[in-house]
Amino acid sequence: MAMMDLLKAEDIKKALDAFAVADSFDHRKFFELVGMRAMEADSVNKVFQALDVDASGFIEEEELKFVLKGFSEDGRDLTDAETKRFLDAADKDGDGKIGMDEFQALVHE
DSSP states (O other), X not given: OOHHHHSOHHHHHHHHHHTOSTTOOOHHHHHHHHTXXXXXXXXXXXXXXXXXXXXXXXXXXXXXXXXXXXXXXXXXXXXXXXXXXXXXXXXXXXXXXXXXXXXXXXXXX
16 A cells, blocks of 8 residues: 555655755654654554565564655655664564554554
8 A cells, every 4th residue: 555545645745855854854753744643543554564565564674764765755765873763762672673563652652
């Protein structure tokens, strides 16, 4: 499922534009700008599945680095520091990856 089926194109563009500069990414603000914080759990799960490129049931660090491109091919890669901060914020069980429950909690924190 494409992100455009789940989120408004103008919200995606606004969110990506807000974090176009390297080392500016803030997941809380991004989720708010893109409209995910107001989404029902089922819709957030669909976003998770779209970002879980290898369909492993987890968003691993390598997938996380490209998370903005998951919203639009115009998105930039996260820096290593941004990727680490994002992973640290979500990975509550310390396994080095983000599960659906962890992603759900991160979006609605």
